[in-house]
Amino acid sequence: MALNVGGVNVRAQGAPNGRAPRCQHLSMPLGVEQGAPECAMCLILGLTWARLVVCLTCGWVACSDDSPGGHARAHYQETDHPVVGALETDTAWRWCYVHGRAV
Incomplete structure (x- = not known):
């Protein structure tokens, strides 16, 4: 599909079936030791x-x-560390602040 952006036709780079492309921030080395379970x-x-x-x-x-302080986002804004994960070990949920979506 081509989009007209400022008079220039640009081919849309979507993923199949409307899925978002893989977040490149997941390629960063992970496996850090987490801090105490408190904000x-x-x-x-x-x-x-x-x-x-x-x-x-x-x-x-x-x-x-969704907490009153939103301190994880503040940490991202101060450090540019892009991805957070659920603290609970029974879920693989992760959020990329750069892309503004679950990854």
Whole structure:
């Protein structure tokens, strides 16, 4: 499919069946040791969190976007560490802040 972008025809680079292309940030070395299962910033500020996530680059544990503090996103904005994962070991859920989607 060709798109007209600013008067220039550009071929759309979508994936088959509407799936998003693989996130290249998953190729980064992972396997870091995670921190304590708590959001240090929430504890300091007296906030409670809805869910905790772990930075897959450095192991920092922080509250997710659905928590009042959103400290995991703040960590990404400060460090450019792109991918977080679920703190629970029974799920493989991961989120890429660069692409704004689960990966």
